[in-house]
Amino acid sequence: MMKIAKEHLPRLFAALAKQIDLLLPAQQAEVVNFAPFCPDAEIDLTTLKTANTPKHFFLPQVEDLYTAAVNAGQISISAADTPIKPFAIFGVRACDAAALDVLDSVYLSDPIDQFYQTRRQAGCIITLACEKPTASCFCTAFGINPTEPCGDITTWLTDDVLYWQPNTEKGDKITELVADLLQLTDESPAQDISENICLPLDKFNPDNLLALFNAPNWQDLSVACIACGACTFVCPTCQCYDITDFDTGTSITRYRCWDSCLYSDFTQMAHGNPRTTQAERFRQRFMHKLVYHPANNDQYGCVGCGRCVAACPAGLNIVKVIKKLEVAGNV
């Protein structure tokens, strides 16, 4: 365990930023987002929920795959070579760090997604323990301890000290970059385990898959859904993407970008659509997070960050689905 006085944090950040691209939670208008370090940025280490999640840096909203030059019907392809420099994100909370595990389980499983892997290898996650949950937090329901976040380095911030604990080799390397600013210590930060939120997650057993899928109240639960993608795009674990083309006038850039299962054209094919109603699309999102993903990965697809709770303009959220979903013979 190492520590640094809170007042020296600006020095720590400046020193880090000199050697690696450093992203920090900073105030941007009315929201806090991870932003590249700059000396006059308004760094915010109290807001738990950045509007953007760390997902942005590993599975960016838009990512070029390759360029196809078409000349007189002849195609030549060159893979995108977006340079990825090593970077570190400071201030990642426990939920968001856990969310990366969810993304890893998809993108680093066979076949591995090289784009994701490259970014994942380049990025160092410096987590920051939470002290107190906000009104929308429910990570503990998913077994996440907000005071013990994982990540390459874990940090705890008290009134006057930041504790620093490297957990991985990558974390060690980053620590070395600023070793002169950190002091070894035997102290350990006080860890208030905030109260555990309990949600009836038992019923989301993959064995119940069809019973859950056929639950009678999906329609009722989804009635207010306006089919925007706010919940999916603020979600640190949502992972669906679209592949599409941009014609630059001289070549075609094929890129992937986030997509949302809540959009009506997500599964639209030339000759039909297996999910024609919003209720079906709504169901897909929650079934995927709570049943399908766990069935394949032994982890829930939700980390309880609560961003979707705040983002939904219609007041819908996963907590309600967890609580209210009526499984025949189960609730």
Place this chain on the structure above:
Amino acid sequence: MCKPSTDLLIPQVGIITHIRQETPDVKTFRIVTTSGAKAFSHMPGQCAMLSVPGIGEAMFSIASSPTNTEFMEFSIKACGTLTDHLHRLAIGSHVTIRGPYGNIFPMEDAFKGRDLLFIAGGIGLAPVRSAIKYVFDNRTNYGHVDILYGARSADDLVYRHEIEENWASQPNTNVYITIDRPQDDWSGHTGFVPAYFADIGFAPDKMALVCGPPIMIKRTLDALLTAGFKKDQVYTTLELRMKCGIGKCGRCNIGPKYVCKDGPVFRCDELDALPDEY
């Protein structure tokens, strides 16, 4: 061993070397790489992503047999932006191709040594053709082969020439063809595939493979079960919208399965465990 997905998302350039008009709206394209080789090896049932940059990309089942080491064939029905565009392409045009994607028909497992019944409707014969040709090229590994194929009209029968000239004359093979409604120049059977299936009265001792439009698959499955087939004797394929082909983009997700990776081939008893969203 992990195969990097970048290889799978980034295609090779393919050249159309031959085009055959199968029906008024189906063409079969023969595709090789720019060096003239087959783009990759595959097994029956697998698919590939074909694309014209700037137009779109879509998954197509490979209609040629793995035993063909020179080229791949795709039978494509014009029914959307990309497919319409493909139909306008001439020999020598470039497309992009990546794959293979998806699982395979159990040619080397469940099917091996068994009598086989192939049932297809319309363009659904394309993936089945790969399996049929694979069987013919490894004839001794399989028992009796029945092929039941139907289409809306005689004009809509794909590979008609090949079926009549080649398949029908294969040893230990019966071919049954039907079209939905009678028409002037047709002397063969008329009626829907499930009904014809029931009329013929196949013994339920074979392995069956059914491909075609969803409604045809559903009706044929019913007929197969009525005839005494068990669900674990019957295989079919699903078709959903796909983008990545490697089980990441989430589009073809049904239950815990990604059709592009875990499918498109499913044994019918496996389908029962999946939500009815296909």
Place this chain on the structure above:
Amino acid sequence: MEKIGVFVCHCGSNIKGNVDTAAVVEQISHVDGVAMAVEYPYMCAEAGQAMIRNAITEHGLTGVVVAACSPRMHEATFRKAAERAGLNSYMVEIANIREQCSWVHRDTVSATKKAVALARAAVAKVHRNTPLHPGESSVTKRALVVGGGIAGIQAALDIAEAGFEVTIVETTPSIGGKMAQLDKTFPTLDCSACILTPKMVDAAGHDNIAIHTYSEIEKVEGFVGNFTVSIRKKARSVDMDKCTGCGDCWAKCPVKRVPSEFDSGLCNRTAIYTPFAQAVPNVPVIDRTNCVKFKTGRCGLCRTVCQPGAIDFDQQDEIITENFGAVVLATGYDTISLDKFGEYAYHDSPDVLTALEFERMTNAAGPTDGRIVRMSDGHKPKSITFIQCVGSRDITNRGKTYCSKICCMYTAKQAILIKDKYPDVDVQVFYIDVRTPGKNFDEFYRRAAEEYGVKYIKGQVGKVVNVGDTLHIQAVDMLEGRHMDIQTDMIILATAIQPSATAKTTAGMFSSSVDQNHFMTEAHPKLRPVESHTAGVFLAGCGQGPKDIPETVAQASAAAAKVIGLLVKDKLMTNPCTAATDEDLCNNCGLCGNVCPYGAITYESKLTASVNNALCQGCGACVVTCPSGAMDLHGFTNRQLMAEVDAICK
């Protein structure tokens, strides 16, 4: 696979002199989809056209781009050439490399570059062209004329003479219009009634003409060739078939104090009346608002005296619906109200008349039997003053900004008529300008001024005050620059004219537009002056703008010619470059219909907008209004135009 042929024209040296056509051919031939590109000295020559035709056949071209002069010159030529070779004519696009390139840019290098860009844009567009086919619609071989004044009568007669049935709809009880009220006509001074009445009789007696007087247009549906019009025949309370026109009824009518519309209120009429002696039809109507029977239930004298028993108090408005192929709107004019012009004392003195009132006064059949007298005391006036531009050319927002056009001439006419009858009467005219463009017009005016001694004073009247039995006029003589304070016995105002009150609503029913003054707008002010914006609807007379009788008659005949030209066709070909809605995208929001100047968009299906191809002229206003892109314009689709943008920006 698209196979587009590009044909680059030299236009002799017109293009080639400034554009390296060989380079254009070279560069354009590498563009995706271009199967062949050639150049030729004159593409529009028969040999050039043959090149196009042969290439279409030889190469199986799916599209053609001709880089040549303006499409306004030869687009039709090249489209026809393509059509002859079996290629849909709408698969041809023109790159204008002459008017918009070689002729306006001197530097060959940059002009060539631009020519390539323009050709590339045309190729990009052709890529997204689709074959278009003109539609066909049938033609109902009958015409409707709205308005029974001289314009309507003339148009109806011309159309009827050509062998087509015509229906005239007139709101007043008789046809004849304003011309029937006039005494003499300028500059020939022939009797208005003498030349109009025969035409009214001709119309009434013509086998092909049906006249509905005392009737209004109720509803209009349909489009060119196929209008369905509902006509409200207001209850006349007199059976048209039974009435003999004897006049017993109005002779006995006890209500005798209704101001006569025909005599401009200078005298009265009865409640049951025919507007004037030569009325067509010569069948009276009961003015129900003034009739005692209708007001109190007692009376019924007319019924008692009517021997044929034609009076029918229970008659109801009748709505008849007829089909027409073409329409002439001849709704005519009215004079403006003088309420806002207190300075002329029109409401204060009975001796201040409008010119139209004066027409009745000088008319031998008028209220004074043609004697010119002061309405106040019945005396003959010693001096009469005309005031011009009352409410015309007015920029004070009280009147009209335009010139009413006829006033200068009728004032000269009226002044001459006065001087003819009473050479001793002093006649003076206050004018701003005297405008006399027209055959024999200036001569006529000069006769008034020089021969008849009418005093023309350039100046504006500031105020008229009625003092005792004389009218005091305060004015400025602008030529002399002096204030004038003169006395006169009678004043005649050249009141501005405006479209009749029904013009706007009538035009609206036919989806035709009116201008800010409610005059009906012609399709083109110069080249389509008798056509409205709505196909099949034509304009005649003062409803379209101020004009005199010969102009009105000329326009009516012109409109009739247009109608005849339309009605002789068995089928109408419709422009295929019309808007169309994608039913999968349209959610029926109704925005597009708001901006359609032709009323071509309807929402009858309740689910989506639908465009009537016969009405749509292809402007594209609706397309841009549609937020979802459901509406698109054939020939200029969103995709086509965006492809052009992309190509041209490269």
Place this chain on the structure above:
Amino acid sequence: MLEIMKQRAKELLESGRVVRVLGWQRGDFPNLREPVFFTTAKQLDNLEYDRFCAANLSKYLIGTDVPTLAFLKPCDTYSLNQLVKERQINRQMTYIIGIGCEGSAKLTDMEENGTLERCLVCTKTVHAAFDELIGEDAAPREKNDRFAGVGEIEAMEIAARYTFWQDHLARCIRCNACRNICPVCHCKKCVFDNTKYDTAQRANASAFEEQMFHIIRAYHVAGRCTDCGECNRACPQAIPLHLLNRKLISDINHMFGEYQAGTDTETPGPLTNFDIEMDKEVGL
């Protein structure tokens, strides 16, 4: 007031005048209210109405084909009218109870954080359509000028304006919440989703596309936007989208005459209308 609302809703439901009731109910977090259709009197016990009921319910009435009671705040009724005008709502199928409004709470991570800006500058305090009214308007109009924010930007140097918007729009994640929450964004398929027209853009792949999306989004509702402020409320990135709409409204008011969309169900909007004389002044 809530009790009266429940009472009336129950009466109308029980009398058969309506078969469902559109209102709000309490969500699973303290300050969360969600739009809901009630179909039984018993369910109506859950009807909620307070500062947290910010959602504009009018959009949920689109396509209503059964008699539906809706509780609408004054500003929501303008959207209702606009949607009736655009044939998306059959007014005959709705029964509108106008309810008084005291301004809606602004939430930051589910905690109350003052009052929504739209309520502070609210001009739509009178219901534009209703069948009956319950409660009084008590909107806390602290600021009078809803165009003040527009004016501030207009007063900036052009480069500053550009930077202002670049900074904001760079945060856009194209979640489409602004679009989908908008009552008048009722296209079956948005031009930005339509691959058929070459206009599709699923994500903001470049700064241009960020601008493009937001310009066109605002432009397509120009003259139709009632300034209900839902886009601003919905944006998870706190992009001041309402400024774009208000800029258009302000320009429309200045150039084409004062216009409030949704005041009635007939008047053509300013972009589907013109005034030959007045528009001369617009120049350009």
Place this chain on the structure above:
Amino acid sequence: MQITDFNPNIVAFCCNWCSYAGADLAGTSRLQYPVQVRIIKVPCSCRVDPLFILRAFQRGADGVAVCGCHPGDCHYATGNYYTRRRMALLHNMLDFMGIERDRMLLQWVSAAEGAKFAKTMTDFVENIHMLGKNTRLADWRVVNAGNNETES
């Protein structure tokens, strides 16, 4: 890129009935105007969708002009009245977002005004020269691809 190398890209949407004919008249009168002006014909100025204008800027146009019949002379009676309102709003909107006002131009040019067309375009191009390259509303993907192309 040197400022002297700046070769602006100008798109002019011209209505078929007036402005396109006006441009033709400029041609028949041999009135010179800058070669960078490239005309796209539309039936009426009201056919010009703001999407097209943005599209042109995206694709690298440095200036976009919309030309139509004079108000009152619209071949379709009322088309340009809508254009006038639409373009006024778009123009202000772009300005509001920090895009140079003068990159967009709405001008009425009749079929008789060949000289006006040439003058309008000359002045417009001059203005664009002063503004320089459109960077604020161009798509960097197009710009980059274009740059690569010239390099290769």
